[in-house]
Amino acid sequence: MTVSLLSEQYLxxxxxxNHDDGRGKEGRGRVLIIGGSVNVPGAALLAGLGALRSGxxxxxxxxxxxxxSHLALAMPEAMVIPCDEQNEDISPSAxxxxxxxxxxxxxxxxxxxxxxKSVAGELTxxxxxxxxDMNVLLDAAAFTGMTASCELLRNRTxxxxxxxxxxxxxxxxxxxxADIEADPLNxxxxxxxxxxxxxxxxxxxxxxxxxxxxxxxxxGTSALGTSGSGDVLAGVLSGLLARGTTPLLSVLWGVYLxxxxxxxxxERHGRVGLLARELPAxxxxxxxxxRPL
Numbered sequence: 670m671t672v673s674l675l676s677e678q679y680l681x682x683x684x685x686x687n688h689d690d691g692r693g694k695e696g697r698g699r700v701l702i703i704g705g706s707v708n709v710p711g712a713a714l715l716a717g718l719g720a721l722r723s724g725x726x727x728x729x730x731x732x733x734x735x736x737x738s739h740l741a742l743a744m745p746e747a748m749v750i751p752c753d754e755q756n757e758d759i760s761p762s763a764x765x766x767x768x769x770x771x772x773x774x775x776x777x778x779x780x781x782x783x784x785x786k787s788v789a790g791e792l793t794x795x796x797x798x799x800x801x802d803m804n805v806l807l808d809a810a811a812f813t814g815m816t817a818s819c820e821l822l823r824n825r826t827x828x829x830x831x832x833x834x835x836x837x838x839x840x841x842x843x844x845x846x847a848d849i850e851a852d853p854l855n856x857x858x859x860x861x862x863x864x865x866x867x868x869x870x871x872x873x874x875x876x877x878x879x880x881x882x883x884x885x886x887x888x889g890t891s892a893l894g895t896s897g898s899g900d901v902l903a904g905v906l907s908g909l910l911a912r913g914t915t916p917l918l919s920v921l922w923g924v925y926l927x928x929x930x931x932x933x934x935x936e937r938h939g940r941v942g943l944l945a946r947e948l949p950a951x952x953x954x955x956x957x958x959x960r961p962l
Contacts, residue, residue, distance in 0.1 A: 672854070675877070675886040675921055677959065684961050685724070685922060686913045694726030698911030701774040702904065703767055703792075704781035704808070705732035705740065707757035712782025712900040714744050715945055716808075719904025720778070721746060722949035723926065724956070725911045729774065731767055733759055758788045758810075764795035771796065776911035777803055780811030781900040786840075790814020797821060797829075804916055806830045807866075808903040813840045815864075822864035828916040829866040832903050838870065854883065867920055869906075871899060875924050879917055888928035892935050897945030902927045905952060926955050 673679075688697050700720045705713035713730050721728055728747040732740055737751035750770060752763035771777045779796065783789040789810035797805060797818075804827050807815065812831045815822060822829055838856050839846040842863075849856045850872070857870040857878040870876040873891065877884040905927055909919035930951035934943050 670858075670883050672883045672885050675884050675888070675925055677925075680922060680925060680959055681961060683918055684959075685909065685956065687960075688724070688912070697724055697726030698775035698908075698913060699727040699729070699773065700725045700776045700778065700907045700911045701729045701731065701767075701771050702781065702907065703731045703759065703777070703779045703796075704783055705730070705736065706759075706782050706784045707733050707735055707754065709782035709784060710736040710740055712897065714740060715897045715900040716778060716781040716904030716907070717744055717747050718946065718949040719901040719952070720908035720911070722952040723905040723908030723912075723923065724953075725776070725908035729770060731759065731763070731770065733757070755788050756785045758783050758785045759792060761788065761791040761795055764792055764799075767792075768796055768799045771800055771803065774911070775913070776806070776907045778806045778808065778903055778907040780808035781903050783810040786810040786814035788814075790816070790818065794818050794821060797825065801825050801827060803827045804830075804910055806832065806903055806907050806910070808832045808899065809837065813837050816841055816843070819863050822866060825865075829864065830869065830906060830910075830916060830920060831860070831864070831866050832869040832871060832899065832906070834871045834899065854878070858883070867916055869902075869920055869924060871902070875928070877917075877920055877924060882917070884921060886924045886928055888925060888932065890928070890931045890935050890940065892940050892943040893928065893931040895943055895945055898927075898931075898948065901945050901948045905949075926952050929955050
């Protein structure tokens with residue numbers, strides 16, 4: 670399989686939806702983010718910022734009940750759904766409530782800030798079993814917690830996107846992290862064979878692989894290796910997907926926008942000290958600059 674380089678020229682030739690039909694926020698899609706934990710509540714906020722800054726019209730965030738009110742105040746743009754907790758993560762008992770919410774959405778992201786992979790995996794399994802046709806993004810523990818559910822992922826009719834870094838991919842494939850770091854492309858290909866998903870293999874260079882293509886983004890910067898950066902990326906991908914972008918194209922656009930947001934911040938502030946919360950504000954200008962000429 671030939672590896673294609675992700676480029677600005679390709680994205681200009683394959684633009685995002687323009688939403689000039691006057692339908693308002695509902696026309697730009699509704700995102701549901703299921704994530705955060707008692708110890709990491711901000712991850713869901715960062716993902717939410719990414720989703721809105723990439724153009725999604727409506728945002729819902731489901732998180733642990735004990736931090737839900739704080740998150741709602743920190744992010745007044747979102748409708749926040751409080752959920753029961755288990756081991757400081759969202760309890761699998763909340764699945765029926767979350768399934769009902771997801772059925773009204775255009776994109777579903779599960780996992781940012783979730784810590785306990787067994788709890789996250791059980792919750793994710795219940796949700797995906799009930800929503801086989803929905804396009805879903807799995808991040809962090811929502812991905813690593815599905816190691817025993819590969820058949821469920823492989824047999825879905827909706828598209829699944831997973832966004833692991835090397836440590837998460839090592840946990841999922843049950844290999845050493847050093848082996849993943851030595852050959853991230855083939856690790857991504859092995860994951861695709863196992864679960865049939867679009868795999869975003871994050872690293873200093875990001876590999877995007879599905880069942881029929883492989884892409885490489887060389888636009889990243891080491892400054893993106895900071896806490897919360899992956900949560901922002903997951904949110905950006907979900908926002909683009911909610912807008913009606915096809916799953917693979919939403920991933921290609923999202924990886925590029927996230928990387929270039931880091932580049933622009935580095936140009937202004939230097940190569941170290943970047944904060945993940947600064948990334949989303951760069952996204953709208955980047956999208957505008959890439960509108961078809």
